[in-house]
Amino acid sequence: TVYYRRHLFLHEATHWIIWKLYGGGGSPWFMEGMAEMHGTHSLRDGALQLGAIPASRELVAGWGRLRLINESLKQAKAPSLSQIFAFGNAREDHENRYAWSWAACIFFTHHPRYGPILKELYSDGKLDYSNSLSLRFRTKLDPGWDLVQREWNAFVSDLDFGYDFSKSALIETAIEEFDTTGNAWQQRLPVRMPLATHRGWQQTGVVVQSGKPIRVSCSGSYEIKESLGTSAERWTIEPCGITYQYYRGNPLGCVLGSIVSDDPEESTKRWETFRVGEGTVIDASKPGKLFLKVNEPSSGLSDNQGNLSVEIALVEP
Helix, strand or coil, X not given: CHHHHHHXXXXXXXXXXXXXXXXXXXXXXXXXHHHXXXXXXXXXXXXXXXXXXXCCHHHHCCCCHHHHHHHHHHCCCCCCHHHXXXXXXXXXXXXXXXXXXXXXXXXXXXXXXXXXXXXXXXXXXXXXXXCHHHHHHXXXXXXXXXXXXXXXXXXXXXXXXXXXXXXXXXXCCCCCCCCCCCCHHHHCXXXXXXXXXXXXXXXXXXXXXXXXXXXXXXXXXXXEECCCCCCCCEEEECCCCEEEEEECCEEECCEEEEEECCCCCCCCCCCCCEECCCEEEECCCXXXXXXXXXXXXXXXXXXXXXXXXXXXXXXXX
């Protein structure tokens, strides 16, 4: 396609520019991921933008990276971050490797904490074609590797055409988690918090415990724009969402939850979600951190307006 010929030119040009500027290409995932990232572009009215997540499939005919990522996730064959860092130069299955390398480079370069670390490492004059960059980057990330994995899986969960980093990136703040021993856990509840309707997954600070059910209640109203089709109509909705439109199996605009456990196996997978709506009782089978969000594609979050309140309380026996 016309788009993909430009994409291939920009991909190969990026290899040359990185070599010219920094003396090498970096570890295979970085070398191909950065070339894919800068090859993925938009060209409108003579203005060229590099490194963007495409707004729609129609704008990048022949690209296919999101399709390959979705297929890997559905088949539970997605590589972990550790496996991506260890990619070699083997040519087998290279399309999947390119897709996941692109995703990793997009994730890290746009992240406010990890992006500057990666840039410092690849621009220090020591770039070669070995796995040295991966090893040095992993050493920098290791003290918070559980958090890196959680943020990576949140990114993968919402990754779609038009993904908006400014609204969907999971940026956790330091919240003291509940003491789950004795009566202290019960004394910290209920928790009341606002839920931003124009943001992706948001932490609640609650660690759900097995055998200790909690109730999540949501109230308020907010406006979202119709996300499917061409209409610019705005709808005022409540936490149950609207069943006129669905996104990924749930009503558009409804409140969703996910219980996220630290994953020692480092697997890459989408977060399992459940519908909260106006309220639900969570009786978890295993402990994990509770996250909430409004169900809408990342590309449609920025224009949402309104207030949404959440209360999390212990279910009395």
